[in-house]
Amino acid sequence: MLDNRKLRILYAIINSYILSAEPIGSRTITKQYDLGVSSATIRNEMSDLEELGYLNKPYSSSGRVPSDKAYRLYVDEILKNKKYNIDLGKKNQIKKILISESREIEQLLQNSAKVLSAITSYTALAISPSLNGAKIKHIQLIPIDEMQLLMVLISDTGAVKNSIFRLNKAIPEEQVNTISNYLNHRLKGLSIDEIGEELSDGIMREIYEYKATIDKIIPIINQSMEDIDNVDLYSDGITKILNFPEYKDLEKAKSFISFIEDKDLVLDLLLNNPVSQDIEIIIGNENIYDSIKDCSLITTTYKLGDKTLGKIGIIGPTRMDYLNLINILQLFSVNITEIIDMVMGKHISR
Missing domain, CATH: 3.30.390.60 (Heat-inducible transcription repressor hrca homolog; domain 3)
Incomplete structure (x- = not known):
């Protein structure tokens, strides 16, 4: 268990790295954050965090970058304390866009993946309802x-x-x-x-x-x-991975794109990830596939009444603004559920 000072320094490094994509040094943290300690103290704490597995030191760099273990600690803190909320203004704006072209579940999910990718600049994924035994x-x-x-x-x-x-x-x-x-x-x-x-x-x-x-x-x-x-898959923004500095290596980018274009692999990834809560996050090496071990997958569910129908999410480099993306996905979860209840419910009641 990390003490409060180590946690504050670690979270500062994570936030700085999310914004810059550059290894973070003690001087950067001292300048950007008022943590009430000297640069030397921050350096010592960063060394301890590295030994504990929360930071990695890239080759030929004096700075550090967060490890998957650090992101997991950071994300679990967000989810535990529910440090996310529904912005009603954004929610209604997104809902208006989604509902304008959605008269069937398939159209709704295609449109949702397109809008989600546009808003987040990440690759968006959605799976249609698993409706075995539909009547x-x-x-x-x-x-x-x-x-x-x-x-x-x-x-x-x-x-x-x-x-x-x-x-x-x-x-x-x-x-x-x-x-x-x-x-x-x-x-x-x-x-x-x-x-x-x-x-x-x-x-x-x-x-x-x-x-x-x-x-x-x-x-x-x-x-x-x-x-x-049958479950179907919808995706949008696959080539947006090329916009991230982590994927300037074209071979690495091609491996990612090839994976996302393989419907069976992506469905396996999404469907075999059990739904234990509204937001599910798989980080880096937690992924079972080598092609995406430098990525994080954030998914949420949509429902019809109390029944979970399917998932929508984003995938991209582990250097994500998790809090902001969780908030956005919550908006989509609520909106898709409401639209299904409203629009699809008309069909069901016939």
């Missing part, structure tokens, strides 16, 4: 022309899937409505595993004349439900 809430067939139909499928979780398909022959609009009503009657409340079982006893006699059309629709319904059950 059909509503099916609507809408004629586009004589030979094409739009199928809108809404799940009980608020996910919306649209599919356009061609008919073998034209059917009147009133018959399209009849088929819609039939499908809703038979399939509402069923999961993908239950659809085939429900229809295994055949199509009712009074609707049998539309069997060819229904047979064409059922595989589209199955595919839509599979898409809803």
Whole structure:
């Protein structure tokens, strides 16, 4: 356990390094912070912090940089004392931007990743809801022309899937409505595993004349439900890593970009990180993948009611302004949850 003086010096070094990206010496701390001790005392304390594993001394430099252990101590202090808050002005501003182009969860998450990356200048990541076992809430067939139909499928979780398909022959609009009503009657409340079982006893006699059309629709319904059950990944600002001095080495930058472009690896990283609190932070060597061992990942969750649906977060060099980024992510968490409740809730209540 570090005493109060060592903690204040360590936090001063972390804050200075976040801003400058340059190794920090005792003179810098003396000039920038009024810690009430001499430069010599700060030097001695920095040596002790280095021996304890909280500071590293880069090759050919007299200054020090924070270690992953230092960032972990710093971040845990922020999370423990909840030194973050919701700025209502910023929250409403972000919400207005997000909601303007978001009518489905997929659009909302794509837009959220784009706006989050723009605000933070980091690579932003978002994963769609993990909705295994989602059930059909509503099916609507809408004629586009004589030979094409739009199928809108809404799940009980608020996910919306649209599919356009061609008919073998034209059917009147009133018959399209009849088929819609039939499908809703038979399939509402069923999961993908239950659809085939429900229809295994055949199509009712009074609707049998539309069997060819229904047979064409059922595989589209199955595919839509599979898409809803599958988790998807959205990212934005991947090349922003090049703006950080830590990634001036192009090989290192290419390794990072290659990792982020590998959907399976990123999903594994996000989904295998257990959600134990609203904000989760993985720092440096805590990452299991070599390509991002110089990075930190900060994620938060979004919900529908009390159910956690998915995550949104940022990834970049460990030299992050953690407090500011945690505050921003909290804004996105609250906003995405509210928009899902408001916009997607309309679909669910149908």
